[in-house]
Amino acid sequence: MNPTPDETSVRHTLSGILDPEFGLSIVELGLIYSVDCHDGVVHVTMTLTTPACPASGYLVEGARAALAAMPGVREALVNLVWEPPWSPAMLSESARSALGWNPPR
């Protein structure tokens, strides 16, 4: 029997997709805004660091393909949004450390 996808397993899967410029996963970069799993349907809302990103279509399609390959997923939907706009405050601790950015807390 296939396991039921949940937010943790979805985020784990998406962490395999690296941003081409920074070499960090789209999860670490804080690009995943929300994950919703219901009856095998996974709905992810994500953004990008800039609307001018030339890889935007590939990143969205890559996320969708990775989710669709997860066991127990019947349908994968990825919605790209620009509101709220991405900001560096959304970077995870590990991403900040990898980038060498230590803002005052």
Next chain:
Amino acid sequence: MAFGLAWLAVGAVWLVARSDLLATHHAVPGTVALVHAWVLGFLLPVTFGAVYQLLPVVLGVSLASTRRAWIHCGLHAIGATGVVAAMAIWRMELVAAAAVPVVIGVILFADNVWRTLARTHPWRDPVALAFALAAGWLVATVLAGGLLAINRRWFFLTLSPLALLRAHAHLGIAGFFLTLLQGAAFRLVPMFTLGEVRNWRRVWTGLLATQLGLAGLVPALAWEWHGLEAWSAIVLTGGIALSGWELTATLASRRKRPLAPGLRGFAGGAALLGVATATGLGLALAAGRPAADDPRWAVLYGTVALLGGLVPMVLGMLCKIVPFLVWLRVYAPRLGRRPTPPATGLAWPALEHTWLGLHGLGLAVLLAGVTTINAFWLRLGAGLLAAGIGALLVNLGLVFAHLRHARELPVPSALQPAAS
């Protein structure tokens, strides 16, 4: 882009073979041909390729005509090769004839840029406006260049050929390249460093002051109006200083703290472009006085602007853009299906560092050779510079090799099906 990189190799070898030209006057035929090999052969086609790739990305609209862009690239390849070859044998009627496809190509380029920009509101965005203005300056540059070649053969203009040559050079270097950089830098640097533009008003003022200065400087150089030349150079310098100030602030705001070699080359080139601007201002203020007549000043000015400023800025951006374009072609379609390296993982940092170090060292030795008129230093400096460029070309070749042999990576746990 491949055509431009081939000319980069030719230009580097040519510089080593004829480094003695830097000990002479800047307007001797050999120097004019060598400079055009670098600018018309290398810098322009690479910049055309970057503009065609970046314009849709920066503006979020598609290019007006991809077909016209290909026609332009073909015309430029034929024309630029002809112009440089005709200059090398100093046959001005052949230069004028070979310039025809270059001029037609540049008009096609400008038309394509303007049509693409017409789909947006360029007057609201300094980056888009910079692309539009730069295209206009380039049309003026190639028309002036063609006119110069015709005039050298048939002498119908009473203006000094040297003065016209200076006006033509400033139209191209400051009008096209600098204007373009004053816009594109403020979109690319934040994108590559996770930084942000701190003050858009400074970007606007820097761009507009530069345009105002250029509008006065070009006729002042052509007609040798020294008063207007000095005032225009002051305004132009002010504009460049504002842009430099904002670029420094943007770089300081970056969240990706370590600067990759490409960005270091870009930033170092921008700083040396500032040095060249200060030298140019000094020459403009001293115009007509004996101190400014020493030909070494003009050679130093040109060498710093071109080999110290523009070349590392363009090569630095190539270090970022080429791996990204190769990644888009080879690895982007695999995202989410197979493991992919990041675009930054395609380049060889050691080779990029080697380029940067040798370029800086070579430039310093070359400038020492120009100042002391020393043939050994000139040859050594040119050799170091060429060795650095060789390292960069090897690096770019290794990046391009991914187009034929994509790298296979082990599948990370995240992309492996979970155990059931």
